[in-house]
Amino acid sequence: xxxxxxLITSGTIGGVGLACGSALALAAKFxxxxxxxxxxxxxxxxxxxxCGGCGxxxxxxxxxAIASGAxxxxxxxxxxxxxxxxxxxxxxxxxxxxEKQVAMVLCQGNEHxxxxxxxxxxxxxxxxxxxxxGGDMLCTYxxxxxxxxxxxxxxxxxxxxxxxxxxxxxxxxxxxxxxxACPRGIIRMVPESRSVHVxxxxxxxxxxxxxxxxxxxxxxKMCVKLGGEAFEMDGFLAKRNYAIPATSDTAxxxxxxxxxxxxxxxxxxxxxxxxxxxxxxxxx
Amino acid sequence: xxxxxxxxxxxxxxxxxxxxxxxxxxxxxxxxxxxSTALGMCxxxxxxxxxxxxxxxxxxxxxxxxxxxxxxxxIAFILVIAAFVQLVDIIMKKFLPAxxxxxxxxxxxxxxxxxxxxxAVLNIQLEYSLLKAVFFGFAASLGFSLALVIFTGLREKIDxxxxxxxxxxxxxxxxxxxxxxxxxxxFANMVK
Numbered sequence: 331x332x333x334x335x336x337l338i339t340s341g342t343i344g345g346v347g348l349a350c351g352s353a354l355a356l357a358a359k360f361x362x363x364x365x366x367x368x369x370x371x372x373x374x375x376x377x378x379x380x381c382g383g384c385g386x387x388x389x390x391x392x393x394x395a396i397a398s399g400a401x402x403x404x405x406x407x408x409x410x411x412x413x414x415x416x417x418x419x420x421x422x423x424x425x426x427x428x429e430k431q432v433a434m435v436l437c438q439g440n441e442h443x444x445x446x447x448x449x450x451x452x453x454x455x456x457x458x459x460x461x462x463x464g465g466d467m468l469c470t471y472x473x474x475x476x477x478x479x480x481x482x483x484x485x486x487x488x489x490x491x492x493x494x495x496x497x498x499x500x501x502x503x504x505x506x507x508x509x510x511a512c513p514r515g516i517i518r519m520v521p522e523s524r525s526v527h528v529x530x531x532x533x534x535x536x537x538x539x540x541x542x543x544x545x546x547x548x549x550x551k552m553c554v555k556l557g558g559e560a561f562e563m564d565g566f567l568a569k570r571n572y573a574i575p576a577t578s579d580t581a582x583x584x585x586x587x588x589x590x591x592x593x594x595x596x597x598x599x600x601x602x603x604x605x606x607x608x609x610x611x612x613x614x
Numbered sequence: 615x616x617x618x619x620x621x622x623x624x625x626x627x628x629x630x631x632x633x634x635x636x637x638x639x640x641x642x643x644x645x646x647x648x649x650s651t652a653l654g655m656c657x658x659x660x661x662x663x664x665x666x667x668x669x670x671x672x673x674x675x676x677x678x679x680x681x682x683x684x685x686x687x688x689i690a691f692i693l694v695i696a697a698f699v700q701l702v703d704i705i706m707k708k709f710l711p712a713x714x715x716x717x718x719x720x721x722x723x724x725x726x727x728x729x730x731x732x733x734a735v736l737n738i739q740l741e742y743s744l745l746k747a748v749f750f751g752f753a754a755s756l757g758f759s760l761a762l763v764i765f766t767g768l769r770e771k772i773d774x775x776x777x778x779x780x781x782x783x784x785x786x787x788x789x790x791x792x793x794x795x796x797x798x799x800x801f802a803n804m805v806k
Contacts (some may be wrong), residue, residue: 339683342677342686342690343689343693347693350694353701354700354701357704361704361705363707363708363711
């Protein structure tokens with residue numbers, strides 16, 4: 331039997347493979363980009379949800395930014411205080427305790443409570459719906475309910491029930507993706523420990539707001555009188571001042587618009603102010 | 615010149631790699647959910663198919679043919695393309711970090727793709743010269759990019775239009791791909 335063809339064949343393929351392999355090995359050796367071992371360590375600490383809430387393209391990118399000193403360690407919302415502490419320890423930066431912030435939809439106008447202006451049957455997307463004559467709801471401030479926020483939520487914390495978006499605070503990782511997606515701008519970050527909220531965003535005068543929605547803030551200032559500094563007025567709209575705990579329930583009971591609600595347990599009276607400069611509510 | 619223009623039209627519209635030859639279906643379905651990722655993939659495909667054509671042409675005509683080993687084409691091409699792309703990946707990371715950031719994750723994905731191998735094999739079967747082979751690789755990758763971008767645009771819209779539950783996701787995607795392919799059949803036999 332003639333073994334030459336076999337030898338030539340295997341020799342050629344083997345030779346090509348060897349040449350390619352050595353070229354790659356040499357390239358890897360001489361052209362390698364030195365990577366900071368710190369990046370891998372920081373990436374291990376980060377939760378790896380790649381939500382983009384820190385402003386970087388995923389956890390790996392953020393780790394790179396921290397290692398190069400371009401970013402501070404306190405940008406990871408999903409990680410919370412645990413990750414912050416570990417990152418601070420790994421980089422030697424000082425950790426400032428921040429309270430976890432969760433997103434909240436400041437609207438209660440579902441399909442039964444809020445009045446429809448026209449019927450919209452285009453693509454199921456809030457931004458598209460808002461472009462057609464300013465949305466299909468009579469209230470120009472409220473939730474449109476087509477779920478653009480739920481679509482972008484990386485953890486599925488947003489439920490659309492009866493044309494109203496509701497965020498489950500226990501699932502929210504605080505990445506703010508929904509805030510960017512909402513064309514109405516009615517989602518804002520609130521401190522997790524706060525349970526009393528003004529769930530209305532209508533800046534309309536009382537009669538107009540009431541006509542558009544059963545659970546609208548009519549600007550009666552009742553909550554400010556009863557609840558003190560925990561509430562404040564912005565024109566015809568009451569807002570929650572989250573720096574002050576709302577201790578009494580009288581404002582909730584007396585609110586004629588039924589737009590002040592308590593979600594979860596009562597608020598503790600001793601409470602450190604949220605770290606991002608205590609959002610006063612007037613610039614939601 | 616006219617020959618090259620016809621080759622371009624043929625590779626993009628008439629004999630589109632994805633929609634007529636059914637090559638490269640994997641990335642066509644896999645990375646067609648978002649336009650930004652689809653464009654990154656297009657960049658990587660254009661790069662790999664164009665340069666891969668040149669490399670495989672050289673391997674066929676300088677190594678395999680003189681030794682009478684034309685039948686080893688497939689295995690040799692896969693080996694060479696994979697190593698070549700890896701090498702380019704390393705070089706790019708070193709000298710063009712910005713481009714590496716844009717194409718980096720898509721390059722390894724496309725390495726051993728059937729569209730890339732398909733264009734290399736077709737170059738040899740049709741007995742193209744080196745210049746023509748590279749041009750054909752470039753034109754074919756443009757055709758792939760066109761199909762991918764059109765398909766991604768359609769899928770993005772369909773995803774938001776709430777198809778019936780049974781059709782959601784891949785099912786409606788495959789139906790769309792079939793209709794798109796049918797549409798491209800309209801170009802059949804325009805250019806040989």
